[in-house]
Amino acid sequence: MMDQAQSLRNLMSAKARALEARPQDGEHGGAKFIAVTSGKGGVGKSNFTLNFALALQRLGRRVLVFDADIGMANIDVLMGVRSQYNLSHLLSGEKEIGEIIEKGAGSLPYIAGGSGLSSLFSLSEEDLVYFTTQIQKIAADMDYILFDTGAGLSKETLQFIMSSDECIVVTTPEPTAITDAYALIKVVHGLEDTTAFKLVVNRAESQREAVQTADKIRLVTSRFLDLDIPMLGFVSDDAHVSQSVKKQVPFSINAPGCHAARDIQNLAMQYVASPDVRQEGTLSGIKGFIQKWMRRTK
């Protein structure tokens, strides 16, 4: 067992490393694209995405959240804001990308997908070029672009996952969430075997339960897919989350000292402190995003 002082020291040095290790751009082309998804719905993707983004922001990172859940876009509802513009204003050419980025809770920049999302997948060649150059503009000013996707295996969600540098799969300890997470990983891996997955266990009763949950998935992915998926971290099951949702304030702002908020801040610190292992020979960042997006819409 680590004593309290030791775990505090570990945390402090993780924070020091986090603040010092900035994501390298240049060769990777600026922002890192991260898709947050799940097999089963309702496991806490949107709450995770939002509060993870805020936690990264607290560590000095520039983060943009893109609400990419076609069916149930609700990042703005979770922040108690109403977005004036969404993707459709960009795609219609009415607005530039800078104008459809709104500021939510904690001044977090976000793009509401809204009704524009579905047309994103059937753009003409010309509009596709416009969309990707607009994304390119914003990617240069960001460290991370987080997509909050829908659950399951829709064509649209797959497109976001497979165009990103990394895919965070959120699950809870419930067996149904676990089997659906595995099913999702299996399908994505079958389509694109370079996708880099990470696991987050949400609503865990304890760290032990979280590790056991992740291990169940890791065991089957390594045995049947020959895939080693690291666990990024966990978030405790915490009544403050639901209370914050009702208040329409992100839990890490509404109750910064609660278990869930502390967990997500730890998780973010470890995330930025860990080395960014992007596969050699694959394009990443904005260049990779555009290339993969174009390839999949052809």
Ligand SMILES: Nc1ncnc2c1ncn2[C@@H]1O[C@H](COP(=O)(O)OP(=O)(O)O)[C@@H](O)[C@H]1O
């Ligand atoms: N860590 C948590 N502890 C307790 N309840 C949670 C937690 N995370 C999510 N929830 C509950 O689950 C609900 C659904 O979360 P949400 O982020 O909207 O899921 P998803 O985006 O996956 O559909 C929340 O409104 C909240 O009541």
Ligand SMILES: [Mg+2]
């Ligand atoms: Mg959601």
